[in-house]
Amino acid sequence: MRATDVVGVLVVDDHAIVRRGLRAYLDSEPALKLLGEAVDGQDAVERLQQWRVTGARMPDVVLMDLQLPKMDGIEATRVVVRDHPEVKVVVLTSFGEAERVHAALAAGAAGYVLKDADPDEVATAIRAAATGEVHLDSAVARQLARRMAAPRTGLSSLTTREREILVLVAQGLCNREIAEHLVISERTARTHVSNLLGKLQLSSRTQAALLAIREGLVAPPT
Template sequence: MTIRVLLVDDHVVVRRGLRAFVETEPELAVVGEAGDGVQALELLRQWQTLGEPLPDVVLMDLRMPRMDGTEATERITVGYPGVHVVVLTSFGEVERVHTALAAGAAGYLLKDAEPGEVASAIRAAAMGEVHLDSAVAGQLVRRISAPRIGLTALTAREREILALVAEGHPNRKIAERLVISERTARTHVSNVLSKLQLSSRTQAALFAIREGLIPPPS
């Protein structure tokens, strides 16, 4: 079965190169090109209105004028559930990857990827699978396996403890407020300071204010 592909990139040279490659693959066919997210959505609306088959996969750049790839990806995956988006970009920061995947992307590739990997990502997306660039996948694994720091390292109870410490409550008052023993309160405070790599209650208070856990003193 032929996999229909829409190319979305604001650089004509890039689109020409992608078209030349995609058309060498017997089961892949380029059905259209767009210079930004707005134009891509206009094409999809036109095809849908005319009753023409929609593309199976969209190869999507991220940085484009008028509408970037992230917003276009979200609009496409919500408005056209049968169309899968593979991001093809020069930017591999973990935050960008997370944002693209959260928007519904079925793949994320860097523009220095080998042609074979681009083809694999298109095929995977057409089958409803997710394909990540090997370098991007490595970054995600390292981020997941890295120890958590900051507020994300704390449990809900420990955040509550931190807020009370920042408000100036001693362990006894914290214990009374939370209906726990003073020893348990002391242990919680110690765990909070350890997880946040802080050495004093004053540092904990400053941290809580900086993170917006409590308002700064007036």
Template sequence: MITTDAVGVLVVDDHAIVRRGLRAYLDSEPEMEMLGEAADGREAVARLKERQVTGDRMPEVVLMDLQMPRLDGVEATRQIARAHPEVKVVVLTSFGEAERVHAALTAGAAGYVLKDADPDEVATAIRAAATGEVHLDSAVARLLARRMAAPRTGLTSLTGREREILVLVAQGLCNREIAEQLVISERTARTHVSNLLGKLQLASRTQAALLAIREGLVAAPG
């Protein structure tokens, strides 16, 4: 039996069997009510707009898959967050890579749950989103925690001085010339070059120069 204060949910997934399974699950939860479904992000956005125009009850939560045709879950989440800020999106997907999680949360998702999670975790994420909280799948939370604790790599791992020296290396300056331009000792310049190569996991100054060009720090020669 559905209570009057049940959380309304819109299910978005391109697999009909998944939508059917989620409907059966939500129907078994007295505190939740499935208000509709969509086969991709574009249809989800359209359904919400239609409900807004007709004055039908808007769902409190959208359960959103990520990989779908026409409009993927990240972009659909971004559009929903912009057009309907009162509607919260919980991503329900098979993909747990940190990049996907970050993209979804940046787009405005209020939760991220993997499809192999316990059904109770899906319910927890829905309830959390409906009350304005953010819930992450326990496996996803551990992944993000490990990533935050890991040493930074890439250009973001460089200090301001090291980035400055990387540009000079890309311009073809030797250690002595770098030292003269920055008014530091040649030994200090050599140490900075060695440190930035190590942080960037590069084997040579040539590789460093190519990286600087690729990242737009310096213009390609000729």
């Protein structure tokens, strides 16, 4: 689309106060138009499909949170990009860890902005995505640069979520139980477990559990 066109936006966030703030901001921007809101990833996917079937105007950009119930933002991004390649996804989240950024970009996100960014940066990211560009929050870009300059190993290489899942693995939870506990999909839980095993160079959940005990992340069984 042209840079002068009005960009249609779908906001996806499970917090009503966040959606309200974004709604007010988008309404104040003449070049941006709020087309709808979704409360989780599954809701977003279903709304897009409904709009496609009814012939309604599709959003140019989906503003996607990552921490969502039912279907998290990474998986929802992957589905949106796969099923609606003309729709761009910009992640708007509180989490700036390099692993989350990599996962979002790998899923097809065209932008990544932190929620504490200046409102104008959100608009910049939306417009950039709509015109086929990729925009990264300046803090996120610095984080990636530091990560590339000094790669981490061992437990320090795990994201906050992966460390959390490592503890749950050590407590004996299966992927389904981890998914239920963290309100994510079982597929996402399985991916996290696989990723943390790879980073720690372990071949089994038992080895992961023993490592977590040895490192003091969980108490040894009595």
